[in-house]
Amino acid sequence: MATTAHSAARSGGMRLHVQRFGTFLSNMVLPNIGAFIAWGLITALFIETGWITLIGDKLGYTGGYGFVEDLGAWGSGVDGAGIVGPMITYLLPLLIGYTGGRMMYDDNIRGGVVGAIATMGAITGASVPMFLGAMVMGPLAGWSMKKLDALWSHKIRPGFEMLVNNFSAGIWGGFLAIVGFVIAGPFVEAFSTLASNLVDTLVDNGLLPLTSIFIEPAKILFLNNAINQGILTPLGTTEAQEAGKSILFLLEANPGPGLGLLLAFALFGKGVAKASAPGAIIIQFLGGIHEIYFPYVLMKPKLVVAVILGGMTGVATNVVFNSGLRSPASPGSIIAVWAAAPPSSLVGVTASVLLAAAVSFIVAAFLLKLDKSDDGDLATATADMEARKGKKSSIASALVGTGAATGNGPIRSIVFACDAGMGSSAMGASVLRKKVHGAGFTDVTVVNKAISNLTDSYDLVVTHEDLTERAEQRTGSARHVSVANFMDSPRYDEIVELLRETNGGAGSGAGTAATAAGTDRPATGDQGGELLSPDSIVLDGTGSTRDAAITEAGELLVAAGAVDPGYVQAMHDREQSVSTYMGNLLAIPHGTNEAKPAIRHTAISFVRYPQGIDWKGKEVKFVIAVAGAGDDHLKLLGKIAEVFVDREQVARLEAARTPADVLAVLRAMQPA
Template identity: 85%
Template structure:
């Protein structure tokens, strides 16, 4: 029993790692699918064998196609300047490299720029489209630039930030471009050549249909991104550039197997599976969302044989017809498949879909006729298993099992405000929201703050900065989600109160007298660690910094000087800022360290720096910078106090007029609970 458990755990761990790697690869490609489709459509229309010339010849037109030929040319010269070749040679790989670099630098543009520069070196060093090279050099550029910036970000003298940032990105990007030219380009070209030979060998020996034995089960386990966007799309695009089309685009994206399976359930299934299958067909075949049929296979695992055989039949049909697509079909809809089909391959592509659907239907129908069990319980459990494999709630799973009881449609009892570290932005946002919610009478609704990494899918409503909402949705798929971009005075808070009135009914009569636990006045600001949370020595009324980065350093060095944090906490504050801005609204920013930097905190403390003339903070004006170091929950009380102050224009005016550190402490300690 123990051996079985350990084996299952190892298997799940391997699957999880492959899935994560596949997600990483697909995240570089998926945002740029529109560019792939644009290239495919331009190719399908304007190259020599494209739709326009094919239709023209069919109608008997024998004249020239000047403008069309110019657009469809693969290069430039006396025959015209084409855009088909430059798009696949430069545009598409550079987009992937830029996206990969930006991903590795926490969505920072600098990472994207350096990733694109490094990718350009690989492009120039090879004679084949550098998609795989972009997937290597792009992330390498972003990751390495992030590490280099962390070395000196807190050591740059004020006023020199832009100079250092621009030259460091240029110098390092140029170095990586040379590395890409010398190493990445030739290596990836050799790999592409080898992969093409393998595919050609499979085709020449009639073995390509055997790939369905691996691809179809992988789809059910949500490894399709690793296979499709990570491998098949780059290789297929390279092949399409040389041959005009590629069968590789249809190995995973063929909607035929899913259509055949769902048709079999619609006719021969039972219970919920039979009832939901017709609607699922529309979502899968026309909408291109293949995940809708995965629970049907998970409910009856023996049906994996049906989709494997259907997939093999579809691939075999394309081999016989010599058909393929010009570009990826994403999503895997029949509409997208037809749109990416060359004129001469349209019959073969359509036949491959129909054959795959027919074979899958016959095998699945036979297996379902032998099965006498009801499908209700199986499908519900299988949907849950599918979501577990995927790692988040499915956007279409409600179609299968119903969503009437979903937590997202009922009363709201718990609200969580989440940020990256869970000790700064979210604490202040939660304090403001809590005051509004409890002030409206909903005293039974809890409003807490947490780090996104510690979220569980147990909350009714999740509030995040708009840049973090997608991450929060992955961890709390069944909750309502609200995005904000101004923590201090967001109109979304009033919308949340209105939502509570709609879902929870009338509020309690004692709501107006509710005490906000995070908004307790704490004159003197003593921390349980023995020091002042906000000491007078940590208050500066005329800051020296002229920009965001220097201001973060200034606030962080005050925390170091107070003995609250180690020196390593300051660069962590800069790293946190590259993830999501700590601008809160109402002239306030609260830079703080990452979750990983908490060991560098000796005790909770806060620093306060005022910039009377204001500084630019990612395009927003900031006059008050409050550095935050939170070891426990002590600082949350003062953050709640600060949140109250900065939602009151009169209190902000008092801080602008403060002449001494004592004046600042008086403002922050003046607000007492009702």
């Protein structure tokens, strides 16, 4: 029994590692799928066998196709000049390398730039598209650049930061480009050739349909990303470059097997499964979200036979028709499949979807009719799917009518997210935490994070209205609340009412005093002494515009030795992205997430404008610039937040005559 348990644990651990690796690969590819689709559409329209010439020939057009020929580089195949060849040779791999480098450097653009430089070496060192090379060199460059920067962090003499940063990135990027050219390019080309020969062997011997035996179960176990993004997409893109299409794009993305399974449940299922299947069909077939049918298979595992046989039928049909897609179909919607299909493959691709659905339907219906047991627990199967996925499913509510997306489940964790996670979100979280805990929900945690660091593990996400869409991409299963005013937004009261509805009355009070006070984050230094010194307080600001105020407050941080001069520009960049107006006459400008390396130590500055300035249509009298290297400024920001929701305290700040008066107001407040 011990041996069996050990083997099961080892198997589960291996599956988890493969799943994480697949997610890692997909995180490099999926953000750039739009570029793949653009390349596929341009190819479909402008190459010699594309839609424009096909329609022109059908209409009897006998003139020249000069503009179309130039774009598609006729006479050179799809790997010629024009726009088609350079996009697949340079643009797509560079995007992947940039994304991988940035991802490995904590979403820092610096990692992305070095990743793109290193990828360029691999591109020029091989004669095939370097997607696999980009997936290696991009992350390697971002990770290594991060480690190198850490060696001399905070050790550079003032005034030399830009020189060191630029030259270190250039030198290391150039070195990695050479490594990519000499080693990565030839190695990946050899691997691609070997893998292509293996695929050709499977096709020549009629064995390619057997890949569905592995791919369909892998999808249900969420291992498909490693196969699809790591192998099928790179090899398929190389094949599409040479032949104008590839069957490999349809091995995993064909929506037919899932469609047939769901149709069988809609007609022959029972209970919740039967009732939810029609809605699931729309999500799966038109929306392309295949995971919607995974719980149906997990509920009755023998139905995996249906999707395997359906997948094999779809692959065999494409082999017979010699059909394929020009680019990946992501998501796996019939709309995306048709959009990526060249004219010569439309019939074959459509037939592969229909026949795959038919076989999957017949087998699933037969098994369901033979099954005399109850319908099974779809809710439990959905929970099992989420466990295998490693996070909540944003479409689970379509199956069982519950989950985060429906707004029915209890709320235990709230995150306030902003672009950098060092200012706006910290103060917003402090105000919201006080309201939530004041209403008795002390067991509900309220924290703040940068959007780039969000994970899909929170019940409720609060963001500025300009950032909600970005937050939804990272936390699809959470409820989302958008605010325009951080200090006294009416949405905070709505959140408290939502807690009463979902959590049942007041909170349990189980949270500790430390949690209620937000002390789960460390805070060091004298609150208002070290972080906000009297020299960084100006009571009569000279700026008359928003930009001038940002510069004035930022230069106080520079004068205090807290930031490099370049941080001030990052404050302006942040303001162009999302306003740092907080409400109640307050703005807290701060740098972007990418500018954190420019912060030497945590500090804030305080500038008062007695006459007020216009801040994108809002009146601001207090500008507090923030530079947060760690978390030690969060307590002080919590105090500031309490001050600015209290009109009496704001009046004291308006009447302050010395920096000591300002510090006295902040010190008088209790930690948030």
